[in-house]
Amino acid sequence: MTLTTTGARRRRSCPRYLFSTGCDMTRFPVRRLLALALASSLSLSAMAQTAEPFTVADIRIDGLQRIAAGTVFTYLPVERGEVLDQGRAGETVRALYRTGFFEDVRVDRQGDILVITVTERPAINKLTLTGNKDIKSEDLLRGLKDIGLSEGETFDRLALDRVTQELTRQYNNRGKYNVQITPTVSPLDRNRVDVTIDVKEGKAAKIRHVNLVGADTFDNEQILDSWESKESSWLSWYRRDDQYSKEKLSGDMEKLNSWYLDRGYVDFNIDSTQVSISPDKREMYLSTSVTEGEIYKISEIKVTGDTILPQDVVERMVIPKAGDTFSRVLLEASADAITNTLSNIGYAFARVNPVPTPNRADRTVAINLQVMPGPRVNVRRIVFKGNSRTADEVLRREMRQFENSWYSQAAIDRSTVRLRRLGYFETVEVETPQVPGSGDQVDVVFNVKETTSGSFVFGIGYSQLAGMTASIQLSQNNFLGGGNRVSVEAQRSDYLQRYAFSYVNPFFTDEGVSLGYNVWWRELDYSDFNTAQYNSTNAAVQTVLGLPITEHSSVSLLFGIDSNQIQAWSGYTPQSIVDYLDAVGQRTFHAWRTELGWARDTRNDFFMPTRGTYQRLGLETTLPGSTAEYYKINYEFSRYWQLSPAFVLRTGLDLGYGDSYGSDTVRNLCYTPPSLVDTDGDGKADTWVPGDAPSSPCLPDSSDYRKTVSASGLPFFENFYAGGTRSVRGFRDNTLGPRSEVIAGYRGQALGGSLKTVGQLEMVFPKLFDSNAARVSAFVDFGNVFNGVDEFDTGELRASAGVALLWRAPVGPISISYAYPFKKKEGDEIERLQFTFGGGF
Structure with missing residues (x-):
């Protein structure tokens, strides 16, 4: 959330006196002006009784609690030994009000001693936000601090009023017109207050209908398909495209304008836009009136300016040709192609300005693409921020843009993608600030937010089938911040033992050759993978x-x-x-x-x-x-x-x-066949007993049965x-x-x-x-x-x-x-x- 703070201190001090300069009095209600006028007149009542000027022998300040007397003296326009008259007294009152520290200031005289009695404004002990969901608390608190409303600061009722108005505006822009902002100020001892801002956001007003008046050439649904502001549908709960927003509507008007300009309607104009809301503030109705105009053709298109590259090479990047229907999107694509090409060879600030010259008599447009390359830019330094665990070397070896070389947007974009694909960072953002005092140098700054680059899994359990089971697995794709991948695993139970270790150095050489090792051993009593049952003992290097x-x-x-x-x-x-x-x-x-x-x-x-x-x-x-x-x-x-x-x-x-x-592999084997045996003594064979292991060759006259087996x-x-x-x-x-x-x-x-x-x-x-x-x-x-x-x-x-x-x-x-x-x-x-x-x- 952004809160406007320009001139906050001046406006905060303005209501405390009526004779200051630079104060916009229209910002304050009449009753506030009357109260301030009364306060100023009462503050000067003592001096009015003694209109005679006098020389100040000493200055005493009464009523201070938190603010040091020395701080107040720094703001006083009068000092010991100076003559104080009615004008200087008023100036003193205004100067102290201007600090924003005091609710009341009174000036009095005891002999030749100037007595200033003040009532301090309370300090904010605690600032609490409740009920806000659409706008995060940290964003709100940051905006409140910019206005001067934060814990430990002097409380200003006017600032609280401005916050209420600003929050209401913010929520209205998000389509929530039923929002209620209720500030509560609770006095505490030692001239402190607790401030609570309760937000009842309410439900966003939904767009029930969007109407385009004058759009006769194209189907309305076709035009509205790309809009962010749409009528409610079954997917609106996820897309939230039926919630009205002033910013969204402004962007949609630009899309509407682009829709027609991309199809040759050079004279297209948006005549008016109306937004109406239902009495219960829950439904919105949007209506836009347009004038389509006529379709224009391109009569001529040329490239001028310092193209850097050969003229014919640049002209081949221009998509539309003479005789084609005018299209702004194709002109922008052509300008982007030229700009991107120049930015990849060092011209970071290159611009291409399409200048159309319409001829309304024959419905044609002449296009002049003006190329302004600017200076060729060199990259001074590449800086990484936010990598508290990962070494700079790990990030630097992913770079395709190098220091002390010509700027290349393609190389910077590729470097950004390579950093994201490492898996070490949640976000990667890049900035290219210009070097102060140098028009042909920039720094490339990568701002990264580190995330979990490994996993730790530990488990322990018991079952009748497997008994006690314990397992631990630790894998780290960015081991000690050096970019190496290390994994250690140990698992043990009644049916399985497994120990494994792997290590990979993705940059074993500076050219990017990787080298890794795997070592593991496993003893499996029977399959725990829902597969065929057999035992195995495996080892590998x-x-x-x-x-x-x-x-x-x-x-x-x-x-x-x-x-x-x-x-x-x-x-x-x-x-x-x-x-x-x-x-x-x-x-x-x-x-x-x-x-x-x-x-x-x-x-x-x-x-x-x-x-x-x-x-x-x-x-x-x-x-x-x-x-x-x-x-x-x-x-x-x-x-x-x-x-x-x-x-x-x-x-x-x-x-x-x-x-x-x-x-x-084919073998003919002899088996002693399995047999049924009576195990419970009831005279019936009821249990299978496996036969002997196969033997080869078969003995003559053997009672064993023969079988041919193969391995293929x-x-x-x-x-x-x-x-x-x-x-x-x-x-x-x-x-x-x-x-x-x-x-x-x-x-x-x-x-x-x-x-x-x-x-x-x-x-x-x-x-x-x-x-x-x-x-x-x-x-x-x-x-x-x-x-x-x-x-x-x-x-x-x-x-x-x-x-x-x-x-x-x-x-x-x-x-x-x-x-x-x-x-x-x-x-x-x-x-x-x-x-x-x-x-x-």
């Missing part, structure tokens, strides 16, 4: 190297060694997994692993992008000599479309495919999964896709697949919250996993719709979603409310 190839693209190379020991049980683990392990002939898989990735990122923000594209293509493969030889290809795609300031559409796609590249395709422990918060919401994590046979009377277990197809359509509402740390979205998810390309079937895709809340909390990102699966099949595991803590968005 990996090195990751990243190399930027363009401003938006980079490639990465991963090389690592890992080991995966599997345990499976016949009768509990799906038979397909058991057969795969038997075909391989061992339970431990060793791999030399490499992954080549390519990524392109043009998003304008890390957490809350509104436009841009993100793509990543990765090829992962085990090298020859590994226990299992296979490859995996994964492609991720996201694009953000800013449909309006209130709506951002995100489209996403996640595809994955994997297969083996070596020859299939992508290994089961590398399958893709779908369902859950990061794929198809509304279905339990990892439960979509192929399932095993029924085991031990329970439904089949999720196996995953070698082909993944997942997509999203998401409408983000960035203006639903004032904070940049949270957003709400409505989404449609679809996808599934399949056992190879040949098994792909669009009829098997699942789909859901719902809403989600994403919040960048102090402990890390939090995602909460509620989804309704509208395309499902019997047997699908539904989980409508889902949430994650500490994961990425």
